[in-house]
Amino acid sequence: MLDAVLIHQCADPSLKPAIAEQFIAKAGSQDPLAVTVRSGNRVVLVPKPTTPEAALALIRDNLGRNTVRVGITQYPAGVGIVEAGQLKPEMVEPCENIRMGTALFAKVFRIVLKWYGNPTAKEVLPQVMDDAAIAWQTGYFEGVAVFRAEDPAQEKITRPATTDTEESENGADPNEDSAATATATDTVASDPNKAGIRIDLSGIGARP
Template identity: 40%
Template sequence: MIDAALIHQCTDPQIEIAIIERFITEAGSDNPLSVTITAGDRIILPEPPRNADDAVRLIRRFVGQATVRVGITQYPAGYDVSDTTEISADLVDACQNIRMGSALFGKVYRIVAHARGEDGSDVFREAIAAWRTGMFQDAYVFGEADPGPVSGEENVSIEDSPKAMADSELDRTTPMSEQNFDPYAAGIRVDLSTLKGQENHE
């Protein structure tokens, strides 16, 4: 469980803290060193990093070859990176990850909210789906321009209404339905820890 005080301290000021708290609950990780790697229909399972240096090496190894999500917000490690040397331990620092992840999710949320206009009841759910897949309306959502503040954003409810709870359960139990546009949708799991001995002989 992530400390609420840390979320309040580190969340980007352009997005409501309540939105980020629910975002981390539904799409994030409790482990700042979490590195999730997917390629095609596989989830790649290397040996979990024990510290920030291990995590950075693992991220650099797979960025550009697979989809790599990192840290508390499961931030897309390859976003806005032209060279793996640009990847730093900031990605697995709890506060920095929340700051970067909340800023990027805030942009995704605003993109979805602007597209949906006054019909904002499903904005959060669609923003979560876009975050997970990286796609919204057939476009790479992370690369889209930030449309700016949403008029009446404070009126968009993110409370756990019966419909929201049902949507949340659907999101957790049918992840593939949200990954229709994801070229790295999760499926078969591949444990790479058994290859460790082989790598040492290469």
């Protein structure tokens, strides 16, 4: 069983630790050096790496022609990488893998949550979690390539700007809108794999 303390310490702050635990339990691995290689729907049998160097060599050998998942979170190794030389060795380091994986999964979760209409009812959130885990494993949700798709949190930031006069005419307080935009900008990094807006997912994983 993976140490929950490690997850709590390393999970990206955009995802609650309890959700990170469920994510890893559903879609991850207990082995920090786990490398899963797929060609289409077929799993490619590869030697089990026993060192970080062996894991990285295996990733490099398959990157670009097969789908490669890495480490505790089974992070998609090809995200944001054009060639094998850009591969980050930190990808197989347990804490960094958890940080990268939970940050990217948080975006996937937001995409699924938006499709559901951003529900707040606790009884709906487990289904959102299940669908987000499947989207993580397949890379797709409702025909959308979730790893390359725009983060819903980013969409809020890049909406067309309106003048103070237009906002006033629409009954909006321009000061409040500016403050909200500034807060969102502070919490969403330019790197799509990094932290986004925190979601209150306390309904998932909570014990009765």
